[in-house]
Amino acid sequence: MKAVRIHAFGGPEVLQIDEVETPVPQAGEVLVKVVAASVNPVDWKVRAGYLQAVFQQSFPIALGEDFAGTVAAVGADVTDVKVGDEVYGSIPVVRGGSYAEYLIAQAGDYALKPKSLDFAQAASLGVAALTAWQAFDTAGLSAGQKVLIHAAAGGVGSMAVQLAKARSAQVIGTASARNAEFVKGLGADEVIDYATTKFEDVVKDADVVFDLMGGDTQARSYGVLKRGGWLVSAAQPPDAAQLQAYGLHGQMVGMRPDKAQFEALTALIEASKVKPIVETILPLTDIRRAHELSQTGRTRGKIILTMA
Ligand SMILES: NC(=O)c1ccc[n+]([C@@H]2O[C@H](COP(=O)([O-])OP(=O)(O)OC[C@H]3O[C@@H](n4cnc5c(N)ncnc54)[C@H](OP(=O)(O)O)[C@@H]3O)[C@@H](O)[C@H]2O)c1
Missing domain, CATH: 3.90.180.10 (Medium-chain alcohol dehydrogenases, catalytic domain)
Structure with a gap:
């Protein structure tokens, strides 16, 4: 072969x-x-x-x-x-x-x-959907919570927006202007053009940040979370000192295949909640x-x- x-x-x-x-x-x-x-x-x-x-x-x-x-x-x-x-x-x-x-x-x-x-x-x-799934399980993302998703137009981000909406969360995504309508079409309540707007100037008291960028984007994310909130990253482990300083939980996720999650994802797809x-x-x-x-x-x- x-x-x-x-x-x-x-x-x-x-x-x-x-x-x-x-x-x-x-x-x-x-x-x-x-x-x-x-x-x-x-x-x-x-x-x-x-x-x-x-x-x-x-x-x-x-x-x-x-x-x-x-x-x-x-x-x-x-x-x-x-x-x-x-x-x-x-x-x-x-x-x-x-x-x-x-x-x-x-x-x-x-x-x-x-x-x-x-x-x-x-x-x-597989990887895109289950990475988002496992990140939201880690953070305990639930109905009514506010989640900021970085790189919302990419492979993981486009799944994350839909899966967060399937949990009835309030979704804010970052993307460039050319992807704003696309990300809104996935269900995001708000899209921030990262090239023209600093997300930390407009997002306050988020319950969860899902970080798909790491680096400077992650460094600027701690301050947008409410105390007790979650910074969950697929790109880079959160900084322990920053988590402590802001009173946050944080973790890096490493996606693992999971049959029960694939089956639950299939159910969401068949119910037209995720595409x-x-x-x-x-x-x-x-x-x-x-x-x-x-x-x-x-x-x-x-x-x-x-x-x-
Ligand atoms: N730990 C794990 O298990 C795991 C699993 C999956 C992925 N990952 C990691 O997670 C990251 C994302 O993966 P992916 O598959 O989603 O990548 P991807 O599909 O390549 O992401 C591309 C997207 O990133 C956006 N983007 C680029 N710069 C940005 C910025 N400064 N702010 C916001 N959005 C920006 C782009 O949007 P624009 O074109 O609009 O700029 C584009 O839509 C990668 O580092 C990957 O290695 C880790």
Whole structure:
């Protein structure tokens, strides 16, 4: 089968489509014939070698987490799916990758694909939706609370806006002017153009900040929260001294695949409360272009790779 792998860290040019053995599912595992995968920023961060200390992978490294496809074979003890079922989900970075014609998924990595979605749409969901889901669980985001979502137009942000509205929260998102109407269309009550307005000048007493930027954006976020509020970040661990100074809770989330959450997400999709946002669909052969696009940091929703 074909699989995208790297044999050295570097720019998009180190991405190679290799011919490798199709894996065989062991007990508890499922072989998925991948129809579509999605690109996440973590993929190019791994490719560039920025996350070597975190994941400690050895070459060759197969890339990609999110997938949608059909079950091609099941190992012993697998009872929740059968050959031919359409599934979607994510595999952890260290068990990559989904940029391949087949992958091995374990229990918890997948759920049945929402019937109303095509494979590209379903492949867009895993990391983006579950990162937001787990961030809001961590912060205990509940009805009526005010949440500020940074980078609301991106892959995670566009899911976060919809999932926060599904929890009946009051949602403020940051985005550039070209994405203001898009983010409002996802349900945001207010969109702040980060290029012209300092969010800390207009947001006060938020219950939760969901930080997808880190750096200066995170540093300016502590002051917009009420005491006892939550700064939850997918980009960078919050600063303990700042949390203490402002009387806040804070945590970095690291997304983990979770079957119950995939199933709950499917229910929200079937109830038309959440929709996938697919910006670009490229064939696997355009993998270098896909990484270049993701690295611009300007993606609206998700970039999808198709295997056919
Ligand atoms: N810890 C985890 O488990 C986990 C999981 C998923 C993602 N992440 C991390 O979370 C971050 C976001 O991921 P993603 O997939 O959402 O990325 P993404 O799709 O590449 O995000 C792109 C978006 O960022 C927006 N943006 C850029 N600069 C901004 C600024 N200064 N203020 C507000 N918005 C800005 C852009 O909007 P405009 O074009 O309007 O500027 C664009 O829509 C990445 O660092 C990723 O590695 C972590």
